[in-house]
Amino acid sequence: MIPFLDLRLQYEEIKDEVQEAVASVMENSQFILGPQAVAFEEEFAAYCQADQCVAVNSGTSALHLALLAAGIGPGDEVITTPMTFVATVAAIIYAGATPVFVDVTPDSWTLDPAALEAVITKKTKAIIPVHLYGQVADMDSIMEIAKRHNILVIEDACQAHGADYKGRRAGSLGHMACFSFYPGKNLGAFGEGGALVTSDPAFTKKARMLRDWGQEEKYCHVMKGFNYRMDGIQAAVLRIKLKRLDAWTDSRIAAAQTYAELLTKAGLEPARQATHSTRHVYHVYAFLCENRSTVQAALNEQQIQNGIHYPYPVHMLDGYADLGYKEGDFPIAEHLAARELSLPIFPGMTKQQVSTVVAALIKVAE
Numbered sequence: 001m002i003p004f005l006d007l008r009l010q011y012e013e014i015k016d017e018v019q020e021a022v023a024s025v026m027e028n029s030q031f032i033l034g035p036q037a038v039a040f041e042e043e044f045a046a047y048c049q050a051d052q053c054v055a056v057n058s059g060t061s062a063l064h065l066a067l068l069a070a071g072i073g074p075g076d077e078v079i080t081t082p083m084t085f086v087a088t089v090a091a092i093i094y095a096g097a098t099p100v101f102v103d104v105t106p107d108s109w110t111l112d113p114a115a116l117e118a119v120i121t122k123k124t125k126a127i128i129p130v131h132l133y134g135q136v137a138d139m140d141s142i143m144e145i146a147k148r149h150n151i152l153v154i155e156d157a158c159q160a161h162g163a164d165y166k167g168r169r170a171g172s173l174g175h176m177a178c179f180s181f182y183p184g185k186n187l188g189a190f191g192e193g194g195a196l197v198t199s200d201p202a203f204t205k206k207a208r209m210l211r212d213w214g215q216e217e218k219y220c221h222v223m224k225g226f227n228y229r230m231d232g233i234q235a236a237v238l239r240i241k242l243k244r245l246d247a248w249t250d251s252r253i254a255a256a257q258t259y260a261e262l263l264t265k266a267g268l269e270p271a272r273q274a275t276h277s278t279r280h281v282y283h284v285y286a287f288l289c290e291n292r293s294t295v296q297a298a299l300n301e302q303q304i305q306n307g308i309h310y311p312y313p314v315h316m317l318d319g320y321a322d323l324g325y326k327e328g329d330f331p332i333a334e335h336l337a338a339r340e341l342s343l344p345i346f347p348g349m350t351k352q353q354v355s356t357v358v359a360a361l362i363k364v365a366e
């Protein structure tokens with residue numbers, strides 16, 4: 001059996017340290033935010049090459065807060081791509097704004113800057129590029145267009161902890177960036193978690209208030225806020241994992257290199273990498289195939305776990321039909337979504353495991 005992701009393997013490595021840290025949170029009973037969250041915020045901001053971090057309870061909350069901190073609400077339009085997890089789009093709707101989609105580029109799977117100008121209107125207030133699968137969008141081009149139109153850029157970096165763009169880190173490239181620490185993400189908590197990262201103190205201040213019921217001081221609610229606070233236990237776990245993230249990412253990259261070598265040798269296409277992406281962190285190893293259901297059945301038969309991220313672009317989902325888009329509107333996203341198959345990839349995956357997966361793919365191709 002080859003797992004899709006081996007979280008147990010990761011736990012074994014940090015077990016003693018985690019148990020000690022969790023016990024210490026219980027001893028001093030600082031369950032909500034507290035010193036662990038404050039320390040994590042500092043460490044994660046530094047990791048992202050940004051000044052500040054606001055620790056929250058999910059990636060979705062981080063996206064919602066980023067939009068609210070920017071003053072975005074009803075009547076405003078926010079541009080993103082339909083090739084994402086629904087949370088990106090849901091957060092725009094939570095803020096009361098209208099999502100506007102543009103297609104992705106086929107080499108990066110991320111927002112196509114060339115498609116932006118055509119949809120920018122007087123109502124456009126922000127762009128949310130999604131660093132899909134662990135690969136950063138073409139941020140220089142996006143930032144240049146945004147600057148010209150005076151629009152904010154919020155990175156959806158929920159899949160891109162530690163990814164680099166032309167040598168610069170995801171989280172430091174837009175005006176704000178949002179991360180998820182859902183357990184399956186490259187940096188995962190032992191429950192829900194998220195963070196908003198920025199170098200603008202005004203956004204940090206507002207996001208901190210909104211995260212904790214709009215309080216400026218205790219019971220002094222200067223605005224209507226939310227309960228979006230991070231747990232102390234999650235912060236303690238994340239601090240331990242953050243120290244190992246680079247080593248774990250290097251292990252994912254090594255597995256991706258083995259995939260690329262073996263797939264290329266077999267005449268199959270490896271996961272795509274855009275030239276601007278100087279560190280793809282392989283949250284997902286995206287393999288494209290024409291006959292996906294056959295390939296998937298063959299992998300399942302050999303107990304090789306796999307996934308699809310995602311079978312439908314957001315504009316084709318029933319729950320989002322009211323946005324007014326239809327099949328055919330975003331041909332590249334639709335083409336990719338119909339063919340993507342996520343192969344197992346995780347820190348500690350062996351060459352032997354990668355080669356077993358590729359052998360199974362070669363067998364179906366024949």
Ligand SMILES: *Cc1c(COP(=O)(O)O)cnc(C)c1O
Nearest residue numbers: 058059060085087088158180182
């Ligand atoms: C996981 C994810 C989110 C949402 O994060 P949660 O922590 O699950 O709320 C948002 N956007 C993308 C691209 C994601 O992968």
